Amino acid sequence: MEYDRHGVVTKAREYRRLVALVYGQTGSGKTVLARALLMERVKALGPAAVGVIVDTLQEHVDVPAIAPETFENFLGLDSRRGPRIVRVLLDTDDDFEQFSTDLENSYTAPTDGRKRRGPVVLMIDEVSYWSSPNKSTIGLSRLIRYGRHWQVDLIGVARRPAETSRELSSQSTALYIVGGIVEPRDLAYMRQILPPAAMTISESIGRFHYLKYSTDGTYTLLPPVKILGH
Numbered sequence: 001m002e003y004d005r006h007g008v009v010t011k012a013r014e015y016r017r018l019v020a021l022v023y024g025q026t027g028s029g030k031t032v033l034a035r036a037l038l039m040e041r042v043k044a045l046g047p048a049a050v051g052v053i054v055d056t057l058q059e060h061v062d063v064p065a066i067a068p069e070t071f072e073n074f075l076g077l078d079s080r081r082g083p084r085i086v087r088v089l090l091d092t093d094d095d096f097e098q099f100s101t102d103l104e105n106s107y108t109a110p111t112d113g114r115k116r117r118g119p120v121v122l123m124i125d126e127v128s129y130w131s132s133p134n135k136s137t138i139g140l141s142r143l144i145r146y147g148r149h150w151q152v153d154l155i156g157v158a159r160r161p162a163e164t165s166r167e168l169s170s171q172s173t174a175l176y177i178v179g180g181i182v183e184p185r186d187l188a189y190m191r192q193i194l195p196p197a198a199m200t201i202s203e204s205i206g207r208f209h210y211l212k213y214s215t216d217g218t219y220t221l222l223p224p225v226k227i228l229g230h
């Protein structure tokens with residue numbers, strides 16, 4: 001079978017997907033932490049991996065931007081030049097849907113070798129822009145549900161755990177809480193997820209420190225990440 005010959009099926013099966021959520025109040029250091037996680041994951045996935053930041057609020061000005069219409073071509077380029085990070089400026093739900101289609105097509109194009117690509121690690125800063133607890137924009141929803149088959153990891157960043165897409169949180173393999181949670185409904189929500197001891201820690205996390213909770217039940221309190229480039 002053509003797919004097997006290219007190893008696509010095998011790769012998809014072996015792929016252990018990362019779905020991470022970074023929570024914290026305004027200014028707690030979520031964006032900084034998520035960028036560090038993105039870099040770490042892209043490096044770990046090897047030279048073919050690409051990190052993509054969905055930068056709706058145009059915060060990540062130090063990262064090269066690519067226009068959504070050239071994204072599919074970008075992914076199809078020879079990716080053996082080392083880890084790369086780019087950002088896309090998605091504005092509308094239609095943009096997001098097109099973007100998710102590009103991610104699918106660039107991975108599954110059956111015989112055209114130039115189009116096949118390595119893993120993509122997608123960081124969605126301010127993920128609530130694209131979702132509420134019960135509804136995600138179509139593009140995001142497709143990525144949550146099927147991204148694993150297209151080797152797309154997700155790192156979502158949100159201020160409020162209780163207001164984050166449940167579709168996304170239900171798939172998450174790791175939660176990061178930066179700088180503590182104080183809002184009563186968010187605390188109540190997190191109490192249902194975290195073991196009591198982790199919850200106690202999460203109530204008194206120092207500035208820029210963070211709790212990493214993996215859905216296998218393990219948790220660790222970690223010191224501030226070093227700001228990249230400093």
Ligand SMILES: Nc1ncnc2c1ncn2[C@@H]1O[C@H](COP(=O)(O)OP(=O)(O)OP(=O)(O)O)[C@@H](O)[C@H]1O
Pocket residue numbers: 024025026027028029030031032033159208224225226227
């Ligand atoms: N690990 C860190 N060490 C030192 N400074 C940090 C660290 N993390 C964040 N900061 C600083 O704190 C400020 C806020 O960080 P950041 O933008 O990551 O917060 P945020 O949670 O994403 O905020 P917002 O909710 O407004 O998006 C920035 O000026 C950043 O440089």
Ligand SMILES: [Mg+2]
Pocket residue numbers: 030031032125
């Ligand atoms: Mg931020």
